[in-house]
Amino acid sequence: MGTGRPEFGPPEGAEELATAADIDAQAFAMSLADSTAWLEKAGPANLRVLRERGTVMATALPIPMGQWYGGRRVAMAGIGGVGVAPGARGRGLATRLMRHTLEELRSVGFPLSVLYPATQPLYRRVGYEQAGSRFEIRVQAHALDFEEQSLTVRPIQSSDQAALQEVYRRHASTRQGYLDRAPYIWDRVANPRKETAYGFLVEGSHGVEGYTYLVRRRMVDLKQEISLTDFVAITPAAGRKLLSFLGEHRSLALEVVWNGGPSDPLLFLLREQTYQVKLLFHWMMRVLDVPAALEARGYPAGVSGTLHLEVADDLFPDNRGSFILEVSGGTGHVQRGGNGLLRLDVRALAPLYTGFLSPEALRSVGALVADDASVRLAATLFCGPAPALPDMF
Numbered sequence: 001m002g003t004g005r006p007e008f009g010p011p012e013g014a015e016e017l018a019t020a021a022d023i024d025a026q027a028f029a030m031s032l033a034d035s036t037a038w039l040e041k042a043g044p045a046n047l048r049v050l051r052e053r054g055t056v057m058a059t060a061l062p063i064p065m066g067q068w069y070g071g072r073r074v075a076m077a078g079i080g081g082v083g084v085a086p087g088a089r090g091r092g093l094a095t096r097l098m099r100h101t102l103e104e105l106r107s108v109g110f111p112l113s114v115l116y117p118a119t120q121p122l123y124r125r126v127g128y129e130q131a132g133s134r135f136e137i138r139v140q141a142h143a144l145d146f147e148e149q150s151l152t153v154r155p156i157q158s159s160d161q162a163a164l165q166e167v168y169r170r171h172a173s174t175r176q177g178y179l180d181r182a183p184y185i186w187d188r189v190a191n192p193r194k195e196t197a198y199g200f201l202v203e204g205s206h207g208v209e210g211y212t213y214l215v216r217r218r219m220v221d222l223k224q225e226i227s228l229t230d231f232v233a234i235t236p237a238a239g240r241k242l243l244s245f246l247g248e249h250r251s252l253a254l255e256v257v258w259n260g261g262p263s264d265p266l267l268f269l270l271r272e273q274t275y276q277v278k279l280l281f282h283w284m285m286r287v288l289d290v291p292a293a294l295e296a297r298g299y300p301a302g303v304s305g306t307l308h309l310e311v312a313d314d315l316f317p318d319n320r321g322s323f324i325l326e327v328s329g330g331t332g333h334v335q336r337g338g339n340g341l342l343r344l345d346v347r348a349l350a351p352l353y354t355g356f357l358s359p360e361a362l363r364s365v366g367a368l369v370a371d372d373a374s375v376r377l378a379a380t381l382f383c384g385p386a387p388a389l390p391d392m393f
């Protein structure tokens, strides 16, 4: 029997929230108590459900945050918690749920959405495409034999939060794709699920220069793995000091592990290449609002040019058609019109936008059609460090 509630929206009342928690417990192999606690922490008002004949059948958890591109913060909605009740899978519910979610996110002004896909066809169908990476960096603790004497290390206290967030912001704003973290993500850094993280910072005469949160995992024979939920150094001395501090765990710790991009500059400091860098995920992005996304990001200073694009989008008519992107002084302005010499689907715009794939690479796999001059210009406008995310959501 129907409840008269709309097909899509936040869960209403304790019963719907309990159904959502049950769907997510089964989707993500968690206990019901853990999935309930997770949804409470994320905030039930942020959760979205899809109902079928009045019963909650699917969930998604949009997380409002931002990402840094070209030194500017672009509003971005992360999506987690996509789950469909077992027995209701394979009949298009997740696709419908994602369409509703994207329509809502676009209508409230998010130009971008990002997620980690468990399956790509579902998300490609609604306009997402691979746009960046998350790597695991694994270093043997005995390789961290620095003896950096400058700066001091001390435990993080709650009164340090503002300084830490400022250090993180300075670090993230120089990377491509790093999060402007929501409180939900900061909480996962300091309080990872089922583990205890200890925070340490390094400071010099001008204040905090870096910090890390580490989890000590016990292995066989009392040996340990040190897993970092965050690792930020904004000065060379802070990087060396944090690495020496981690190396001081080497009597029992075998390895130190953190997440980041394909070429972490800290590895440059090591004597030998005994570390391993492993791809964990390619994350996917959906450009929800083409002109807003192109105008919100930063571009390389000192580069100017006018790029003519023609975009196809099955879902959002306002994204379709020809646009002129004019870049100068690090800023992009977009207007409608032009000759649309660089043609692509909104999906292919995501890896172009983040710099995950060059326009030449996209052309080589048929994801973009353009003349050589447009390809060369797009390559300079969208160049930057490899887009990466240390955070998972």
Ligand SMILES: CC(C)(COP(=O)(O)OP(=O)(O)OC[C@H]1O[C@@H](n2cnc3c(N)ncnc32)[C@H](O)[C@@H]1OP(=O)(O)O)[C@@H](O)C(=O)NCCC(=O)NCCS
Residues within 6 Å of the ligand: 027, 028, 081, 082, 083, 084, 085, 088, 089, 090, 091, 092, 093, 094, 095, 096, 116, 117, 118, 119, 120, 121, 122
């Ligand atoms: C993945 C999941 C959300 C798909 O829900 P769904 O309602 O069955 O999805 P749809 O019917 O809309 O199918 C969309 C696409 O998802 C993929 N898909 C569907 N069921 C799938 C499954 N059981 N395993 C892997 N991929 C699946 C398919 O590619 C499908 O497209 P296709 O039919 O063209 O092949 C659902 O299987 C689920 O809850 N799984 C467990 C949790 C999970 O993996 N969540 C995703 C986290 S990113």
